[in-house]
Amino acid sequence: DQQVKQNSPSLSVQEGRISILNCDYTNSMFDYFLWYKKYPAEGPTFLISISSIKDKNEDGRFTVFLNKSAKHLSLHIVPSQPGDSAVYFCAASEAGNQFYFGTGTSLTVIP
Amino acid sequence: KAGVTQTPRYLIKTRGQQVTLSCSPISGHRSVSWYQQTPGQGLQFLFEYFSETQRNKGNFPGRFSGRQFSNSRSEMNVSTLELGDSALYLCASSDGTSAHNEQFFGPGTRLTVL
Numbered sequence: 001d002q003q004v005k006q007n008s009p010s011l012s013v014q015e016g017r018i019s020i021l022n023c024d025y026t027n028s029m030f031d032y033f034l035w036y037k038k039y040p041a042e043g044p045t046f047l048i049s050i051s052s053i054k055d056k057n058e059d060g061r062f063t064v065f066l067n068k069s070a071k072h073l074s075l076h077i078v079p080s081q082p083g084d085s086a087v088y089f090c091a092a093s094e095a096g097n098q099f100y101f102g103t104g105t106s107l108t109v110i111p
Numbered sequence: 112k113a114g115v116t117q118t119p120r121y122l123i124k125t126r127g128q129q130v131t132l133s134c135s136p137i138s139g140h141r142s143v144s145w146y147q148q149t150p151g152q153g154l155q156f157l158f159e160y161f162s163e164t165q166r167n168k169g170n171f172p173g174r175f176s177g178r179q180f181s182n183s184r185s186e187m188n189v190s191t192l193e194l195g196d197s198a199l200y201l202c203a204s205s206d207g208t209s210a211h212n213e214q215f216f217g218p219g220t221r222l223t224v225l
Binding site: 002004006032034036041042043044045046049051089091093096097098099100101102103104 | 115144146151152153154155156159167169201203209211212213214215216217218219
């Protein structure tokens with residue numbers, strides 16, 4: 001059973017516009033969420049995280065929003081750049097236990 | 112600091128064989144987690160080792176096993192390989208001492224089972 005879901009396998013956005021990547025989860029006990037970015041032939045690299053005590057965390061062009069009642073989080077990238085083209089994974093964990101990853105969303109930023 | 116390294120990067124085996132993959136974590140990290148990535152399935156958690164002890168385990172059959180050495184290096188073994196074991200195997204290291212530790216991933220080992 002997939003406890004973390006990314007229902008959009010791919011997303012295309014024009015350079016300079018906003019990219020919004022979505023993630024849904026089923027376990028209400030998850031208390032820590034992360035986003036990773038993955039380029040081909042490389043391992044995922046950490047992008048941004050959020051604890052369940054917050055509903056927003058911002059780091060430069062990247063902002064993660066958490067809606068606990070909807071069990072939904074999203075990653076906003078503004079403005080999008082061609083170098084942002086990659087596969088993005090969201091992940092969640094409960095009390096420091098294993099991380100559950102989504103299936104990923106492939107983002108293409110069109111110059 | 113050097114990043115997480117995995118060897119080998121690519122591997123081709125045949126059904127029924129066994130394979131051992133190696134992961135060297137970032138210096139000072141005591142936690143190593145292993146993941147299997149297949150198309151459409153995302154990253155599936157295999158197990159986590161912390162200070163030479165398996166701390167968490169995912170839902171994989173017993174053919175998948177691992178261990179961690181005193182220097183925190185970890186190995187993962189898959190016995191009696193099946194075609195469905197073809198995947199990218201990723202390891203990730205972290206400090207492992209708090210509930211919320213960022214994981215740093217290696218480049219992965221691409222295993223192909225023929």
